[in-house]
Amino acid sequence: xxxxxxxxxxxxxxxxxxxxxxxxxxxxxxxxxxxxxxxxxxxxxxxxxxxxxxxxxxxxxxxxxxxxxxxxxxxxxxxxxxxxxxxxxxxxxxxxxxxxxxxxxxxxxxxxxxxxxxxxxxxxxxxxxxxxxxxxxxxxxxxxxxxxxxxxxxxxxxxxxxxxxxxxxxxxxxxxxx
Amino acid sequence: xxxxxxxxxxxxxxxxxxxxxxxxxxxxxxxxxxxxxxxxxxxxxxxxxxxxxxxxxxxxxxxxxxxxxxxxxxxxxxxxxxxxxxxxxxxxxxxxxxxxxxxxxxxxxxxxxxxxxxxxxxxxxxxxxxxxxxxxxxxxxxxxxxxxxxxxxxxxxxxxxxxxxxxxxxxxxxxxxxxxxxxxxx
Numbered sequence: 001x002x003x004x005x006x007x008x009x010x011x012x013x014x015x016x017x018x019x020x021x022x023x024x025x026x027x028x029x030x031x032x033x034x035x036x037x038x039x040x041x042x043x044x045x046x047x048x049x050x051x052x053x054x055x056x057x058x059x060x061x062x063x064x065x066x067x068x069x070x071x072x073x074x075x076x077x078x079x080x081x082x083x084x085x086x087x088x089x090x091x092x093x094x095x096x097x098x099x100x101x102x103x104x105x106x107x108x109x110x111x112x113x114x115x116x117x118x119x120x121x122x123x124x125x126x127x128x129x130x131x132x133x134x135x136x137x138x139x140x141x142x143x144x145x146x147x148x149x150x151x152x153x154x155x156x157x158x159x160x161x162x163x164x165x166x167x168x169x170x171x172x173x174x175x176x177x178x
Numbered sequence: 179x180x181x182x183x184x185x186x187x188x189x190x191x192x193x194x195x196x197x198x199x200x201x202x203x204x205x206x207x208x209x210x211x212x213x214x215x216x217x218x219x220x221x222x223x224x225x226x227x228x229x230x231x232x233x234x235x236x237x238x239x240x241x242x243x244x245x246x247x248x249x250x251x252x253x254x255x256x257x258x259x260x261x262x263x264x265x266x267x268x269x270x271x272x273x274x275x276x277x278x279x280x281x282x283x284x285x286x287x288x289x290x291x292x293x294x295x296x297x298x299x300x301x302x303x304x305x306x307x308x309x310x311x312x313x314x315x316x317x318x319x320x321x322x323x324x325x326x327x328x329x330x331x332x333x334x335x336x337x338x339x340x341x342x343x344x345x346x347x348x349x350x351x352x353x354x355x356x357x358x359x360x361x362x363x364x
Contacts, residue, residue: 083262083270087219090308096262103264114308117222117292121259121272 035063039077044125044175050113051173053077053127061097061104064130068167071130076169078104078126082119082176087150090114092168095124105168113171123177128169140164184333191330198323201304205320208305211298221299225291236282239269248280249273252289 036057055077064071064078083103084094093115094103106126108115135143141160148155211220234251238244245261248271257274264270269280280287303309307317332341332349339345 081260081262081272083264083272087222087224088215100263101265103262111306114306117219117224118275118294120277120292121274 035059039079041077041125041175044079044123044177046122046124046175046177049115049174049176050108050171051127053125053173053175055127061095062099062102064104064169065097065099065102065167068130068132072132072167073129075127075129078169080104080124082115082122082124085115085117085119087117090116093119093124095126105166106171106174107168108171113174115174115176119176124174126169126171126174128171128173131168131170133166133168135164135166137163184336187330187333191327191334194323194327194330198320198327201320202324204301205305208298208301212302212305221295221302223291223293223295225293227289227291229287229289231280231285231287234285236269236280236285239263239282244269245271248278248287252278252287254278254289 036059039056039058041053041056055075057077059071059076059078061078061080064076078095080095080097080103082093083096086092089110091110091114092105092107094105096103106128137160140163141157144160145155145157208220214220229252231248231251234247245258248269249255249258254273254276256276259272259274261272262270267282269282271278271280275293276289276291278287278289304313304317307314332345335341335345337343341349
């Protein structure tokens with residue numbers, strides 16, 4: 001049986017694809033040293049999402065939430081349990097803090113990283129940059145409404161009382177334990 | 179010369195058609211599912227049930243065995259992952275594939291089950307390129323394959339049903355459909 005010549009032409013075409021250029025990594029500012037502790041990233045195994053983790057200093061979520069302005073624009077590596085995941089696109093997940101009643105959102109670009117809904121309750125190691133988001137009253141209202149709809153809950157507009165400031169992590173990469 | 183070119187065109191169209199058939203079915207099924215994302219979750223089946231916890235003492239969520247007592251009351255078994263308190267009135271228990279959210283003052287809970295939709299989850303995983311890595315190149319290759327299929331398909335037949343006859347009209351209709359929608363919506 002002869003190999004189809006049309007297939008051979010296709011394979012040659014595929015082999016001519018140019019190799020991707022390596023992206024330049026921006027030089028990141030240092031994270032406040034007092035808040036961090038050394039962490040062996042290789043000891044944390046699971047499924048990797050996005051870019052490989054590069055930081056080796058772990059920052060407690062509670063330290064970020066205690067003084068968010070000190071961390072804005074800084075790269076951080078955080079660890080915690082995944083307590084919520086975006087049901088529509090998997091474009092964010094909430095990581096529980098090491099302190100009660102606290103969590104921080106990890107937001108990723110839609111479609112670039114997709115967190116699975118089944119990650120809820122699993123431990124995750126996340127690397128990203130802390131960012132501050134200012135929402136007008138209308139934006140905060142729209143976001144709260146969208147989140148209520150996503151969870152199939154009744155929307156109570158009185159829960160939003162004015163403009164909001166949100167501190168979250170712009171995620172670059174994550175490892176979710178299997 | 180013309181006849182040889184036609185034979186090559188038909189051969190490429192035929193073999194590419196065979197090669198792309200499987201992935202086209204995967205992408206088409208996923209496309210249908212994802213198009214209606216606002217009405218349902220195309221990858222996961224979510225089921226939420228409200229339950230009462232009248233028989234459980236919910237006064238001290240920090241007490242030892244608190245989560246175990248709730249799970250026993252709800253007769254839930256499964257791989258226990260952890261607990262979380264988003265606020266003083268709420269207590270969450272995470273199991274593999276499900277979450278129990280307890281309203282402590284109200285004495286009620288919601289039980290949410292998350293299951294992958296078999297076949298669809300996998301199709302969406304490929305279609306939406308969640309895999310990344312080498313799959314990105316595979317998907318690019320498939321897209322190029324579809325492009326070649328479309329172009330070679332125009333020239334498979336000659337004569338009345340070819341691109342100079344009936345085919346021209348049908349091709350024009352096919353091109354007009356997205357143009358009309360763009361004019362309507364943009």
